Amino acid sequence: MPRSTPPAPPKALIQGASAGKLGLGLLYTLLYRYGPPRWSHYVRQHWAGKRLVIALPYLWLLLFFAIPFIIVLKLSFSEIRLAMPPYAPLIEKVGETAYIIKVNIANYAYLFSDSLYISSYLYSVKVAAVSTLLCLLIGYPMAYAIARSEPTMRNIWLMLIILPFWTSFLLRVYAWIALLKTDGLINQFLGLFGLGPYTMMYTDFSVYIGIVYSYLPFMILPLYANLEKHDLTLLEAAADLGAGPVKSFLKITLPLSFSGIVAGSLLVFIPAVGEYVIPSLLGRSDQLMIGRVLSDEFFANRDWPVASAVSICMLLLLVVPIMLFQRFQNRELAGQHK
Numbered sequence: 001m002p003r004s005t006p007p008a009p010p011k012a013l014i015q016g017a018s019a020g021k022l023g024l025g026l027l028y029t030l031l032y033r034y035g036p037p038r039w040s041h042y043v044r045q046h047w048a049g050k051r052l053v054i055a056l057p058y059l060w061l062l063l064f065f066a067i068p069f070i071i072v073l074k075l076s077f078s079e080i081r082l083a084m085p086p087y088a089p090l091i092e093k094v095g096e097t098a099y100i101i102k103v104n105i106a107n108y109a110y111l112f113s114d115s116l117y118i119s120s121y122l123y124s125v126k127v128a129a130v131s132t133l134l135c136l137l138i139g140y141p142m143a144y145a146i147a148r149s150e151p152t153m154r155n156i157w158l159m160l161i162i163l164p165f166w167t168s169f170l171l172r173v174y175a176w177i178a179l180l181k182t183d184g185l186i187n188q189f190l191g192l193f194g195l196g197p198y199t200m201m202y203t204d205f206s207v208y209i210g211i212v213y214s215y216l217p218f219m220i221l222p223l224y225a226n227l228e229k230h231d232l233t234l235l236e237a238a239a240d241l242g243a244g245p246v247k248s249f250l251k252i253t254l255p256l257s258f259s260g261i262v263a264g265s266l267l268v269f270i271p272a273v274g275e276y277v278i279p280s281l282l283g284r285s286d287q288l289m290i291g292r293v294l295s296d297e298f299f300a301n302r303d304w305p306v307a308s309a310v311s312i313c314m315l316l317l318l319v320v321p322i323m324l325f326q327r328f329q330n331r332e333l334a335g336q337h338k
Contacts, residue, residue, distance in 0.1 A: 226260025
């Protein structure tokens with residue numbers, strides 16, 4: 001139903017404005033005639049609010065992703081120089097009005113010709129994939145138990161999941177050194193039963209332990225958010241039709257929680273690929289992950305162009321699972337709208 005035109009302001013107000021209160025009278029007139037009801041209707045009609053809401057995250061991505069990405073991409077095509085900064089500019093002035101563009105693709109060719117970078121990429125993907133699988137195997141039962149627990153207990157369990165984040169990440173990794181080293185607490189406990197000591201530090205095992213422990217909440221929370229929304233009457237209907245608990249889980253719960261599995265897996269896999277602290281403190285010295293290689297190129301070798309090329313390749317490696325997840329999300333949303 002269309003809004004009726006608001007009545008004109010009282011004559012006393014107009015007279016007061018003409019008698020020396022012109023500014024206040026005009027302000028009142030503007031608010032009276034073009035106040036929140038009309039303004040909100042205008043915003044809804046012209047979608048200005050939607051544009052503003054969309055513009056804010058785009059501005060955030062522009063400032064903190066697009067611009068740094070362009071800078072790193074530019075550096076990846078530069079040549080190394082023994083100067084400060086340690087790279088040559090892409091565009092150099094060779095005359096009063098003449099400029100030359102120097103694009104160096106040898107940095108990328110060097111990455112694929114040196115076995116160090118290839119093995120580092122493959123090892124990083126392997127560690128991230130195995131850690132993601134372990135987080136899923138451990139986190140899914142925990143998320144399922146929290147989602148099916150009493151409502152009064154869910155907040156307590158969730159608080160216990162988030163509680164490790166209240167402690168410094170570096171301190172938590174150092175704590176694992178005290179647990180896993182040869183004379184650490186785990187080997188001391190096993191020694192009480194005549195076992196060990198076992199070498200657990202500076203192995204793939206210690207890296208998996210550190211990554212799974214650090215990133216397990218990122219797997220549990222998306223899974224819990226998904227499992228908590230499931231309609232339990234579906235399981236009751238399956239039980240009435242003769243399906244057992246295992247079959248009901250495989251046919252109903254697991255397919256419905258697939259989006260939570262994908263979201264949690266990406267939240268673990270993407271940062272685990274570029275993990276630097278855990279492999280440096282707990283991992284092997286004869287096999288580096290790509291995060292350690294990237295740090296060494298920047299700070300030890302001061303080869304910023306090659307380090308930038310490593311960053312771009314690592315980003316492209318991570319874009320593929322992100323695009324797959326986005327495609328899956330769009331397909332799922334399209335199916336819900338049908």
